[in-house]
Amino acid sequence: MKVVGLSGSKVGSKTRTAMDYTIKALIEQYPDIEVTLIDLAEYDVQFSDGRDYREYEGDTKYVAEMIMDADAIIIGTPIFQASIPATLKNIFDLLPEKAFRDKVVSMLVTAGSPKHYLIAEQQLKPILSYMKAQVVQTYVFMEEKDFYRKEIVNDDIIFRIQRLVEDTVVLSETYTNIRKAKEEQYGF
Numbered sequence: 001m002k003v004v005g006l007s008g009s010k011v012g013s014k015t016r017t018a019m020d021y022t023i024k025a026l027i028e029q030y031p032d033i034e035v036t037l038i039d040l041a042e043y044d045v046q047f048s049d050g051r052d053y054r055e056y057e058g059d060t061k062y063v064a065e066m067i068m069d070a071d072a073i074i075i076g077t078p079i080f081q082a083s084i085p086a087t088l089k090n091i092f093d094l095l096p097e098k099a100f101r102d103k104v105v106s107m108l109v110t111a112g113s114p115k116h117y118l119i120a121e122q123q124l125k126p127i128l129s130y131m132k133a134q135v136v137q138t139y140v141f142m143e144e145k146d147f148y149r150k151e152i153v154n155d156d157i158i159f160r161i162q163r164l165v166e167d168t169v170v171l172s173e174t175y176t177n178i179r180k181a182k183e184e185q186y187g188f
Helices: 014-029 058-069 086-094 119-130 155-186
Strands: 002-007 034-039 072-078 104-111 140-143
Touching (some): 002 014, 034 058, 058 086, 072 119, 072 155
Parallel strands (some): 002 034, 002 072
């Protein structure tokens, strides 16, 4: 199984910190899984211009292809101005409409205020559903008070990250087994 962790912002450190904890938990709990962390702050991704993602070059093509090749994706996003950042939205715009078909997608959200708790429900989940993702329904929401100097200081958040990792992997394995059983039974 291939899992991509996508840190969806070019600025700030909290989302990357949360993704580091998540990747560490993933590697510790499931050492046989192939894990790649893509931090958009480390890549020069072009803005979508409507081309097929395979027609791009460099970082843009690499990031898009890594996501398309993944079995599961864990998206980390901050909330800026009551919305997901443009860098993350651009990734969705680069990919085809059904990019997440047969993929499990889970989410980590960092925000400065509890007022932004429902942004994932109102903005991210509809996009992921439109793109045909199997969305892990529970997500980890973290706010300013959960961090101190690039460390997560809330034990409940750490527990929930571990649970999100488990839910992501188990759900991905389950959907894979269902698809295999259907192929064997119906021949497609």
